Amino acid sequence: MAITEELLARFSSEDLRMEHWIGDAGNGPIRVGYASKYRAQAFGERLENLVVLRLAELYLIRAEARLRSGNPSGARDDLNTVRRRAGIPPSAADDDALHSAIQEERQRELFAEWGHRWCDLKRWGILDSAMTSIKPHWASSSALFPIPEDQIRYNPYLTQNPDY
Secondary structure, three states: OEOOHHHHHOOOOOOHHHHHHEEEOOEOOEOOEEEOOOOOEEOOEEOOOOOOOOHHHHHHHHHHHHHHOOOHHHHHHHHHHHHHHOOOOOOOOOOOOHHHHHHHHHHHHHOOOOOHHHHHHHHHOOHHHHHHHHOOOOOHHHHOOOOOHHHHHHOOOOOOOOOO
């Protein structure tokens, strides 16, 4: 699956994740990046374990929690632990810009993994703005799944989500 130019641009040249996690299927001056984080296979068999939760994700979860609980220095420490492992300099974000720095790091660190980006955008309340930039006909109601009809029959107090 191709990676957008926007995502590719978020990685700095010294970021080790570019080298190890992004393949290049480009031809000549045209560069087409694709996710290649988990790729060890032999005759269709996976040689790598399925990764559900990684240490870097835990650091980023704690960074966001620390920031929300009024501990920006702890949040910065956690963010910089992830950045250090990626081979990039510590974040220079001040306390006001720290949340944006954590958001950007989550995007770089967790791309192509388990729908993290979708859940992050919903949690941060910026799903609509992110989706309208890539899907011009995006509707806010698209963020909700339909409620199964049998559940609505079992519970008369449930109403179907909009547009279903």
